[in-house]
Structures are given as structure tokens and as C-alpha cells.
Amino acid sequence: MKQQVTLDEVSAGYAGRTVLSRFSARIPGSATTAVVGPNGSGKSTLLGVLAGVIPVRAGTVTHRTSTRPALVAQRSTVSDALPVTVRDTVTMGRWERLGLLGRMSSRDRSVVEACMDRLGIGELAERRLGELSGGQRQRALVAQGLAQEADLLLLDEPTAGLDPEAQRLITEVLGEAAAEGATVVHVTHDLAAAGRADHCLLLHAGRPVGDGPPHEVLTGEALERVGELPRQTRPPAVGEQVDAPRG
Template sequence: MTVRNLSAGYGRRPVLQRVTAHIPRARTTVVVGPNGSGKSTLLGALAGVVPPTSGAVARQALDAGRTAFVVQRSEASDVLPITVRETVAMGRWARRGPWRRLTRRDRAVVESCMARLGILDLASRQLGALSGGQRQRALVAQGLAQEADLLLLDEPAAGLDLEAQRRIREVLDEQRESGVTVVHTTHDLTEAMRADHCLLLGQGRLLAAGPPDSVLTRDALERAWGMPGIDV
């Protein structure tokens, strides 16, 4: 996947400014940068939910397939009357449509995704009654249930306990090993160093791209955050 001279924003508020980058297939790409640098906007543009004001996102023939976009848990309503199982089952709508009865295989995929994230015992609980970590795992399970070729996640492990982080990390590693292209945002530089590829954003611009150990240098991070003293 290639992003070419991509600019995007919300209404009259520009966020991304002429970003050009390559996202390697079947690898994990991490997007790093301070708040307001354009990380979420870039994910939205890759998912097709944030239209570019100029430039484009191009997927090669081998990359053309389904895209799953996992939002942050704070974007899931507390009052939505929906169970964990129903939340994960929504991931099958991309294949079945929202009003069609799920097949036996659909139900098996939903159960498997909940088990992989360790939330099978929460299947009948209301989404709004869950802790932050449990809710995030339910949203990641919904993304997995789409069986997509491109998996986009916005801060999937931010603020979670160590067990939830471990579960999500293991699942994302499994997705990459199965040939899925994974792209996620993070503020955790230790987590970012585990990725195959890294994009560093600052003030809506791409500051560096490549292997994390060559991108996340002290000088580059100081440029991104605009202050000295950032530790890698």
C-alpha cells in the first residue's frame, strides 16, 4: 500500500499535509507521533472513512481486499444496548450484511475471536458494563472477526493492564504471521520498537519512515515533539 501526497482533515481544519509513505504488505507498521500529529487521521484515510483533500491511498492488486478498522474504546458508546457477542458478531456484517442471519461458520468465527482475546466468559455482558481493557479487547475481536487483509487499529493497547496488552500483542503478531497487514498507532515507544516498519509524524507531516530503530532516534523524536529530553 502506498500513500501519495496525502492531505486530509475535518471540514476546514487540515491535519495531514502531503504525506507520502509505503506500508509493507504482511508486516506490522506502527504510526508514532504526539497528540494532534495526524495519527488517527492517517488511519481514517487508510480505512476510507476520512476522505483526502488531495493525494491518494493506493493498494496494489496483491493488497486489494477487506479492511478492518478498530477504533479506540472511548469511541464506543456506554449506553448502546449491545452484548459482547453481538459486538463481535458485527464484524461479520462486512461479509454477510447487517440483516442476514449468521451462518454456523460465522458463529464459529465470533466464538474463536472472543476466545483469542480472552473474553469468551464475557459474551453475554453489556459492552457498556465492561472495564476499559475488556471493552478494547471486544473491539479488537470485532476487527478480527472481519477476517480482513488489512487491519487498522487506533491505540489498541493504550491505558490497558499488562494482561490485556499481552493478549492484544499476541493476536496482532498472529495476524501478521498469517499474512495480514497490520497498521496501528501508539505512544508507547517500547511497543513501537517491536514493529517491522515505523512512520513518525509531526504536525501533520511525515518526519521519518523505515525500521523503528532507525526512525525513533532521539533527534527525530525531539523534532516530532518539539522539545529536548525525549527518551527512546
């Protein structure tokens, strides 16, 4: 698989705190990559580095992308009080592409409508984001990310807290985006969803401890070592689907 993003000995973090330390990994292009790891292991920080919103202190991040990455933040970070509709929210995904006059073309409008339809929220277009259920809001944010038509689509726990049908839909949409050429990186605590990705990065304490096909990375031994599985859990056979530990 062609590498889309390469991290070489990257260090990054926050004021007075280094989270990623000499972090090296390859993100394959036109594929889905699941980022897995315990709370605080640096998954969201990694997304921030890939998105270019968290500066790199040392090392290099090499992108083969031609558009600015799209970052779909965790639902909880989006204010309920924002007086915007679902259509406004998804339309914001086109802002980067609008010309100097900022006028939406008919193509911009049709991309917005298609993304809402794909996420099953077309009928909610005029509803305010703050009036929606958590799952509906999450769909709107994923639709906004898709509407950017970015080469690199980054999502922080896009299926967390959703019902199984919504989880399935979002996983399917991300797979389609990758099939159409996007490089998709999503953080997840759902090991079953991670197992369906093309590629998997397992993090522990700001370092990659697994990088490869999910069935090679998500072994019982590796997950137990990083604390993602309770002790005594039977390691899955190669290729076996793994149920997500919660809580």
C-alpha cells in the same frame, strides 16, 4: 517487503482544516506498522484516510487489498449505552461478509467464538458492553476487528490504558494476524510497543518525518525533534528497547 498501501502526496483533513499535507508513505504488507507522533500530529486522521472514512482532497491512496479495511476505533469513541453484548459486538465484525439474507454460517459463528477466545473474553460473551471494564471492552473491539478477517487491520491506540498483561496479549494477537497475512497498522504512544513493530511511521505536524524499521526511526534525536521525548533524555542505542514517555 511488498507494499500493501501507498500514499502519494495525500492531503486530507476536516472542514476548513488540512491535517495531512502532501503526505507520502508506504505501508508494508503482512507486517505490523506502528504510527507514532505527538498529540495532534495526524495519526488518527491517517488511519481514517487508510480506512476510507476521511476523504482524500489531493494525491492518491493505492490499496492492494481485496477486502474493506477493518477499523478499530479508540475505546472512548464507543458509547457505553449501546445495549449490545460482547458476542453481538464481535458478530458485527462479520456483517460485511454476510450474504443477502444476512444469515450467519457455522464458519461465521466459529470465527466469532475463536476471536473472543483469542482475546480472552469468551466467558464474557453474554455480558453487555457497557457493563465491562475499559480493558475488557477494548478486547471486545479488537476481537470485532479481527473477526472481519480484513486484509488491512487499522487500530487506534488499541493498548492505551490497559494493564501490561492485556497489552502483551493484544500486541501478540496483532503480530499473529500479520504472520497470517494481514497488514496491521496501529497508532500508539507506547514507544516500547512501537519498537516491536516490523515498521514504523513517525509523524509530526501532519507529515511523515520517519518511515522505516523502528530502530532506524525511533532514535532519541528524532523523538526529541518531534517532542515525543523530554529534552536531556539519553538517546537509545540502536536496537535498544525504548521506554514509553507518558503524560
